[in-house]
Amino acid sequence: MLGTFLDHQWKAFWRSKNKGGTIATQIFIGIIVVYLLGVAFFLGFGMEAFITQFFPGKDVFTVFNGVILYYFAADFLMRMQLQELPTLSIVPYLHLKIPKQKIVNFLNTRALFSAFNVLPLFLFLPFCATAISDVYDSFTALMYVVSILSLTVFNNYAALYIKRRSIQNLKIVPLVFLLIIALGLLEYFKVFSISAISNRVFGFVTTYPLAGFGFTLFAVLTYQLNARYLRSNLYVEELSKNEAKKTSTDYPFLDRFGEIGTLVALELKLILRNKRSRSAVTMSLLFLFYGFLFYKKELLDQDKLELMLFASVFMTGNCISIYGQFMFGWQSSHFDGLMANKIDIRNFIKAKFLMFTLFSTFTTLIACLYGFLSWKILVIQFAAYLYNIGIGTVIVLYFATRNYRSMDLSKGSTFNFQGVGASQWVLGLPYFLAPYVILLPFSLSGAPYWGFIALGACGLTACLTREFWVSFIVNEFNKRKHKITEGFREKS
Amino acid sequence: MILEISNLQKRYGNRTVVNISDLQINAGETVGIVGNNGAGKTTLFRMLLDLIRPDQGEILSKGEQVAHDGQWKDYTASYLDEGYLIDYLTSEEYFVFIGSLHKMSVAHVTDYLKQFQEFFNEEILGKGKYIRDFSKGNQNKVGIAAALMQAPELLVLDEPFANLDPTTQIRLKTLIKSLKQERNMTTLISSHDLNHVTDVCDRIILMEKGLIIKDLRTNENTLQELEAYFSG
Numbered sequence: 001m002l003g004t005f006l007d008h009q010w011k012a013f014w015r016s017k018n019k020g021g022t023i024a025t026q027i028f029i030g031i032i033v034v035y036l037l038g039v040a041f042f043l044g045f046g047m048e049a050f051i052t053q054f055f056p057g058k059d060v061f062t063v064f065n066g067v068i069l070y071y072f073a074a075d076f077l078m079r080m081q082l083q084e085l086p087t088l089s090i091v092p093y094l095h096l097k098i099p100k101q102k103i104v105n106f107l108n109t110r111a112l113f114s115a116f117n118v119l120p121l122f123l124f125l126p127f128c129a130t131a132i133s134d135v136y137d138s139f140t141a142l143m144y145v146v147s148i149l150s151l152t153v154f155n156n157y158a159a160l161y162i163k164r165r166s167i168q169n170l171k172i173v174p175l176v177f178l179l180i181i182a183l184g185l186l187e188y189f190k191v192f193s194i195s196a197i198s199n200r201v202f203g204f205v206t207t208y209p210l211a212g213f214g215f216t217l218f219a220v221l222t223y224q225l226n227a228r229y230l231r232s233n234l235y236v237e238e239l240s241k242n243e244a245k246k247t248s249t250d251y252p253f254l255d256r257f258g259e260i261g262t263l264v265a266l267e268l269k270l271i272l273r274n275k276r277s278r279s280a281v282t283m284s285l286l287f288l289f290y291g292f293l294f295y296k297k298e299l300l301d302q303d304k305l306e307l308m309l310f311a312s313v314f315m316t317g318n319c320i321s322i323y324g325q326f327m328f329g330w331q332s333s334h335f336d337g338l339m340a341n342k343i344d345i346r347n348f349i350k351a352k353f354l355m356f357t358l359f360s361t362f363t364t365l366i367a368c369l370y371g372f373l374s375w376k377i378l379v380i381q382f383a384a385y386l387y388n389i390g391i392g393t394v395i396v397l398y399f400a401t402r403n404y405r406s407m408d409l410s411k412g413s414t415f416n417f418q419g420v421g422a423s424q425w426v427l428g429l430p431y432f433l434a435p436y437v438i439l440l441p442f443s444l445s446g447a448p449y450w451g452f453i454a455l456g457a458c459g460l461t462a463c464l465t466r467e468f469w470v471s472f473i474v475n476e477f478n479k480r481k482h483k484i485t486e487g488f489r490e491k492s
Numbered sequence: 493m494i495l496e497i498s499n500l501q502k503r504y505g506n507r508t509v510v511n512i513s514d515l516q517i518n519a520g521e522t523v524g525i526v527g528n529n530g531a532g533k534t535t536l537f538r539m540l541l542d543l544i545r546p547d548q549g550e551i552l553s554k555g556e557q558v559a560h561d562g563q564w565k566d567y568t569a570s571y572l573d574e575g576y577l578i579d580y581l582t583s584e585e586y587f588v589f590i591g592s593l594h595k596m597s598v599a600h601v602t603d604y605l606k607q608f609q610e611f612f613n614e615e616i617l618g619k620g621k622y623i624r625d626f627s628k629g630n631q632n633k634v635g636i637a638a639a640l641m642q643a644p645e646l647l648v649l650d651e652p653f654a655n656l657d658p659t660t661q662i663r664l665k666t667l668i669k670s671l672k673q674e675r676n677m678t679t680l681i682s683s684h685d686l687n688h689v690t691d692v693c694d695r696i697i698l699m700e701k702g703l704i705i706k707d708l709r710t711n712e713n714t715l716q717e718l719e720a721y722f723s724g
Contacts, residue, residue: 246620248585262592266578273580273622337576340541342565342593342642409580482545489575 001098005106033115040122047127061135061206062199064127069198071120072151077180079116079159084411094234104230108223111160117152124148136206143212147205150215157222164229259344263351264358270330274409277323277330284318288363291315291370291377300374305452306436306443312380313435315367317388319359321431324396325424327352332406332488339485349397349473353466356393360385383452386459387435394462394469395434399427401476404487494519494646494678495540499549502535502702510535511702512549519645520676522668524689526718527699533682534572536699537650540680541570553646569644571635571652579624583616583634586623590638601641608637611663629655636664640671647671647679653688665692686722690715 043050051063090103125145133141166172187194205212251268254261271277294311314321323330331338338348364385371378403423411418435455442451462469477484495517502510510532517523525533538544540551542558550557553564570576578586591601605617615630616637623634632655639647647668653661669692671677683689689696690710698706698721706721708714 246582246622248582248588250585250588259593262589266581266589269585270578270580334575334578336538336543336572337578339543340565340570340572340576341590342562344562482543485543 001102002106002109005093006109009110036115037118037122040119041126044123044126045130048131060131064131065199065202065206066195067198068124068148068151068202070194071123072155073194075116075120076155076159079155080162080176083114083116083156083159083163085160085163100231100234103234104227107230108157108227111156112153114156117156120148120152140206140209143205143209144202147202147212147215150212150219153219154215154222157219157226161222161226161229164226164233257354259347260351260354263343263348264355267330267351267355270409271323276407276409276411280323280326281319284322285363287318287322288315288366291367291373295370295373295377297373300376303376303448305376305380305448306439308377308380309384309435309439310432312367312377312384313387313392313432316364316381316385317360317392319363320356320388320392320396321428323359324356324393324400325427326407327397327400327403328484329403329405329407329488330409333409335485335488339481345477345481346470346474349470349477352397352400353393353470356396357389360388360393379449379452383456383459384435386456386463388459390459390462390466391434392431394473395431396427397473398476399423401473401480401484404484406488406491408491493517494554496552496555497549498552500536500539500546500551501548502532502539502544502546509702510539510546512536512704515697515704515707517678517680519678520672521695522672522679522693523681524693524696525680525682525699526684526686526689526696527682528722530701531699532702533699534650535702537570537572537648537680537682540648541568541572564646567645568648569639569642569646570648570650571632571639572648572650574628574631574635576635576638577623577631580622582622583619583626586634587638587641591641594642596641604641605637608640611637611660611667613660629657629660632656633660640667643675645675645677647677649679649681651682651684653683653685661688668692686715686718690718 047064048060051058051060055063090107093103125148128141128144128148132144162172162176166176186192249269251261251265254265257264271281290311294308299305299307328335364381367381368378370381400423408418438455438458439448439451442448442454493516495515497512497515499514500510500512501508509530525536527533535544539546540553540558545559551559553568556563558564578589581589587601587605588598591598591604596604605612608616612633616626616633619626623631626634632652636649636652639649652664656664665688668677668679668681672679679693681689681693694710696706696708696710696714696718697704698708698718706717708717
């Protein structure tokens with residue numbers, strides 16, 4: 001039976017209409033997976049050498065032992081964010097003549113198929129197999145492997161258990177987060193140290209290898225906890241979200257824009273009330289930290305500003321590129337309704353422009369805080385801002401009229417390639433290259449500031465001639481309107 | 493005459509799904525379109541609403557081509573399927589949004605919805621739920637009410653009786669009949685329920701594989717005639 005379930009899941013994965021979209025997407029995902037595993041494998045095998053290089057003078061085993069629990073603590077946090085609950089896939093089986101226990105077993109087995117469970121194997125096992133079995137003995141090495149496998153399983157089920165509980169009781173989420181923050185602060189202020197604890201625990205394992213089974217005990221316990229919880233709560237409505245009462249909202253400041261404002265308000269609600277859009281926009285706000293990577297003191301002092309333009313364009317316009325690349329797919333589920341209703345396409349497009357301008361202005365204002373590092377950053381960012389609201393929006397919307405893929409908004413956006421098509425891949429090139437094309441002649445002739453002024457001027461010109469660009473996009477949209485609506489009707 | 497269709501064709505691959513050489517709908521008519529799955533009813537409606545581009549032929553609404561300008565949107569309201577509903581809005585927000593497209597104020601919309609109290613049966617308003625969390629039947633109600641709220645001259649509904657409870661089915665029929673009396677509204681309905689269409693429509697069009705094979709004025713024999721066709 002378990003085999004049949006897994007077989008169905010396998011088919012569901014490969015036969016889903018939009019499973020990754022184009023071949024390009026799949027190759028890309030494949031490359032990333034292979035890359036990550038490769039890195040983990042490389043780190044695993046080179047662990048000994050790396051430790052001696054980065055922590056000279058420290059005992060290799062002390063460092064290794066210290067890292068293990070640290071890794072699993074971080075792993076736990078990542079799982080809380082990224083690991084999906086395998087729930088909906090069981091709905092078609094609940095009413096059939098299948099014992100509940102089997103369904104629970106399936107859910108629990110299915111949960112093991114996650115990249116999170118593979119990574120630690122690549123990372124830690126090589127070291128166990130080589131260094132530990134050399135210095136201690138192969139039995140100790142084996143118990144290390146058992147410990148690490150058990151910790152992986154423990155993390156897997158503990159994260160799922162907390163997630164499941166939090167669906168029924170929303171109060172758990174802030175509690176868990178407070179706990180994590182408290183632990184983080186204690187670690188930060190050196191009240192206690194995870195690595196010291198980790199060291200002591202695994203030091204104990206080296207002396208008494210059989211103690212490794214302690215982790216196994218914990219793993220089995222969490223598995224049981226999960227299984228029991230699932231068995232007693234195996235009802236569709238309890239497995240899926242059960243949220244508080246919804247209220248209507250409106251945004252009075254948008255009223256002055258008339259129908260355009262109404263459409264912007266509609267899209268703001270879309271962003272806030274759907275999981276995927278919400279996480280896409282949150283992610284783009286996180287990218288505001290990019291500046292710390294790119295704005296380097298030495299480069300600023302030497303006026304090597306060209307390198308920073310990419311970061312500026314990305315930060316001042318990250319909502320435009322990250323959210324906008326899927327335009328109009330966000331609205332795919334009700335696109336028929338939008339088209340058949342009395343909405344002027346011109347206003348529809350203008351609303352997109354207005355929304356991008358608002359977004360971009362907002363992120364630019366936040367990014368202005370980088371001005372404390374140097375006033376030069378403000379110059380670059382202002383030019384990038386004008387580029388984004390003038391030219392970037394037009395590029396993104398032009399590609400939006402060539403995007404025919406519907407999107408499922410109920411899943412998170414990280415590593416979600418549903419709805420990704422060719423237009424998303426091509427979009428990045430002109431969007432990020434255009435500012436460099438304008439800047440290049442100036443920076444080659446040694447006048448980068450004039451380059452930024454030129455870039456800003458181009459953006460401003462595009463803003464002032466926006467009516468023309470709106471007509472251009474409307475025209476492009478009308479050419480492919482039927483193809484877009486048809487594409488959106490095909491759900492994945 | 494409110495709608496004129498001539499030479500209309502739509503093909504998918506080498507299969508012709510709609511092939512109508514000539515069809516005219518007069519203002520004030522209530523027209524039922526019946527036919528088995530794959531007869532081309534929904535495709536025809538989508539072409540009427542400019543959601544699908546016909547391969548051939550034209551559709552004139554009040555003498556203007558629907559594909560060329562959006563004039564028809566001023567007096568045409570429709571509800572085909574859930575693809576019309578903005579599922580992350582509450583029902584109230586959705587009505588206000590649709591109303592705003594027709595320059596109706598919030599107060600105006602609220603006032604208008606009062607007439608639907610009976611139709612809604614206390615299931616729709618003030619529930620504190622997003623539309624995506626409603627049952628199919630209640631989603632249908634939201635869509636149909638939003639279409640009626642636009643006070644259309646031409647109303648297009650695709651299988652409105654499906655998923656509705658019997659009480660609401662009867663109320664919907666009464667509503668359509670009275671709007672025809674009061675405002676001379678033209679209605680196009682597709683349905684699999686022969687009883688309902690013969691009851692509410694004064695003209696019935698029977699489609700099979702994209703072709704119109706019968707175009708009847710409803711009388712007391714119509715139901716039998718249709719049943720004879722479908723059981724044959």
